[in-house]
Structures are given as C-alpha cells and as structure tokens.
Amino acid sequence: xxxxxxxxxxxxxxxxxxxxxxxxxxxxxxxxxxxxxxxxxxxxxxxxxxxxxxxxxxxxxxxxxxxxxxxxxxxxxxxxxxxxxxxxxxxxxxxxxxxxxxxxxxxxxxxxxxxxxxxxxxxxxxxxxxxxxxxxxxxxxxxxxxxxxxxxxxxxxxxxxxxxxxxxxxxxxxxxxxxxxxxxxxxxxxxxxxxxxxxxxxxxxxxxxxxxxxxxxxxxx
Numbered sequence: 001x002x003x004x005x006x007x008x009x010x011x012x013x014x015x016x017x018x019x020x021x022x023x024x025x026x027x028x029x030x031x032x033x034x035x036x037x038x039x040x041x042x043x044x045x046x047x048x049x050x051x052x053x054x055x056x057x058x059x060x061x062x063x064x065x066x067x068x069x070x071x072x073x074x075x076x077x078x079x080x081x082x083x084x085x086x087x088x089x090x091x092x093x094x095x096x097x098x099x100x101x102x103x104x105x106x107x108x109x110x111x112x113x114x115x116x117x118x119x120x121x122x123x124x125x126x127x128x129x130x131x132x133x134x135x136x137x138x139x140x141x142x143x144x145x146x147x148x149x150x151x152x153x154x155x156x157x158x159x160x161x162x163x164x165x166x167x168x169x170x171x172x173x174x175x176x177x178x179x180x181x182x183x184x185x186x187x188x189x190x191x192x193x194x195x196x197x198x199x200x201x202x203x204x205x206x207x208x209x210x211x212x213x214x215x216x217x218x219x220x221x
Contacts, residue, residue, distance in 0.1 A: 031196055040141060044134040055128055058089055058120065066114045068094035071129060076146035077155055079167045084138040086146055087129040091117025124210050130170050142199040143169025166194070171206035 048055075059070045072090040075083050096112040113121065120126035133139040139146065146168035147155050158164035 031194070035196070036140060036199070037137070040134050040137075043141060044131045048131050048135065051128060051131075054125075058116075058125060058128070061116050062090060062114075065116050066090075066093065074148060076148055076168065077151075077164075078138055078146060079164065081155055081159055081164050084133065084146075086139075087132055089120055089126040089129060090114075091120045091126045127170055134170070138167070140167040140169045142172055142194075142202050143167050144172050145169075171202060 062070050069090060072088045072092075073085050076086040078084050091114060092112045093114060117126070130139060134141060143166055144158075144163060147158070155164070
C-alpha cells in the first residue's frame, strides 16, 4: 500500500513537500528543521530513562493479566506518507477483530479492552512506547495523528493539501480539540506556521485533557 500511495504522488506534490522548509522564514526553518528535532531527541531520551521502571511495571501487568504480547505494533504513515511501525502498550485482547475505530461501536469496543488496558487508555499511558518512535525520528511530541492503512482516503487528502509534510505526533490539534473538529487544511496550516509557542500551548492542553479525562479517543488495540 505504501508503494502505491507514493506512486500516486505527483511531481508537483513532491516539490510542495520539499518546499515546506525552503519557503519558511529563518526562524520557522530553525524551529521545524533543527530545534524541534533536538527537543524531541533530548525529551524522548530523558523520559525513557525516567519512566523506565514504570514502563517495566506496566509491561509485567499486561503480561500477567492478559495472554498475548506486551506491545501492540501497527503500520502507520508519517511525514510524506512514509510507513513506519507505531508502538504502543497493548490495551485490547488478542482476539480483537482487525477493524478501524469507525467500524466499532463504543459498546463493542469495550468488550475487547483488557482490565489493565482501561487504565492505560484512560491515562494515555499506553502511548509511552511511542517515545521510541520519537527517538527514532518517526514521530514528534506534537503533530497530527499518525494514520493507519484503513485511513487511505485521509492519507490522500493530506497529500493533496500538504498536511502530511510534518511528522505525526503523540499529541496535536486534533487530540486536544476533538478529532472531528480539526480538518486537514488546518493541519496543513499548522505544518506551515507551527512554532515553539504553538507547540507549548498544545502540550499544556494535552496534559490538561489527560488530567480532566476529556476528549480522549483511542485507536484500536
């Protein structure tokens, strides 16, 4: 699918992607191209060290309370629609049908969530392994939601309007404002105008969303 998606990208769209940084002011280029990546590396590495023990405890709890692997891995599409393997703590049973969230009713999905998974999803602790994705350069702390293979239409739309020009993030505009309230044109605008102040605002809102338990919408498994 990834090859097919890439083959459909026109030369103009590819140039538009390459020009994201070229068309920015010096300050914006420095932030998106250098400062943000530096922050991602330092932040993810530091958090992996500080959270190593809690992550080990979570892994043990998952293993002893539910059969199956500790981690859930799934192909997602990042910057320029390039595929990568997203990592999360598994929060659903191994017999969960391979469906997108849209195909699950909330009541049906609840049947497949494990007891430990409920806590992990409510507190967003299931996303801690994504710190590895950030460290590897596949994701950022702040960015649009990483899309799955079932989101082919949205992937195509992001390619057309330029919203796929930045790395996906653990949190972003959609996560803090409600996913249905942010369209990909707004994500494209974020890609062009994002700044430290904007990302800091999103980060603070993300923490508040988790604390208040509002608007948390999880991907399957």
